[in-house]
Amino acid sequence: MGFAATASLFEKRAKEARDPDTKRRFVEAARFYRQLAGIAPEFSAGFKSNGHVGYADRWKARADECRAMADHFADPNCRAQMMRVADSYDRMAEAAE
Numbered sequence: 001m002g003f004a005a006t007a008s009l010f011e012k013r014a015k016e017a018r019d020p021d022t023k024r025r026f027v028e029a030a031r032f033y034r035q036l037a038g039i040a041p042e043f044s045a046g047f048k049s050n051g052h053v054g055y056a057d058r059w060k061a062r063a064d065e066c067r068a069m070a071d072h073f074a075d076p077n078c079r080a081q082m083m084r085v086a087d088s089y090d091r092m093a094e095a096a097e
Contacts, residue, residue, distance in 0.1 A: 001043070002007050002037065002043065003033045003034075003037035003040065004033070004034070004037040004041065005035045005038040005042075007030045007031075007033035007034040007036075007037055008030075010026050010027075010029040010030035010033060011026070011027075011030040013026045014026035014027045014030060014094075021075045025077060028042070054096070055091045055093075055096040056094075056096040057063075058087045059091070059092040059093035059096060060089070060093045062086075062089045063086040063087075063089035063090045063093065064086075066083070066085045066086035066089060067083065067086045069082055070082035070083050070086065087093075
């Protein structure tokens, strides 16, 4: 996925955001990726990605994202729910290994 596609993804998420602060963050991220797309519209011909990421690594990354999100929630119930989601991703990562 190139920078322009990533910017479009964040713009879409900003339109769907219900919370003004969340919307602002998505707009900022979209603006950043639009700037990157202006600098490097496409990846160079010799670009090689890091390769295939296994399912266990994906689940671990999602668990980390959930924990990071939980840190930003003011409501303790929301925080606890997000931590439970993170725990479920950790269990899926363990099963995938």
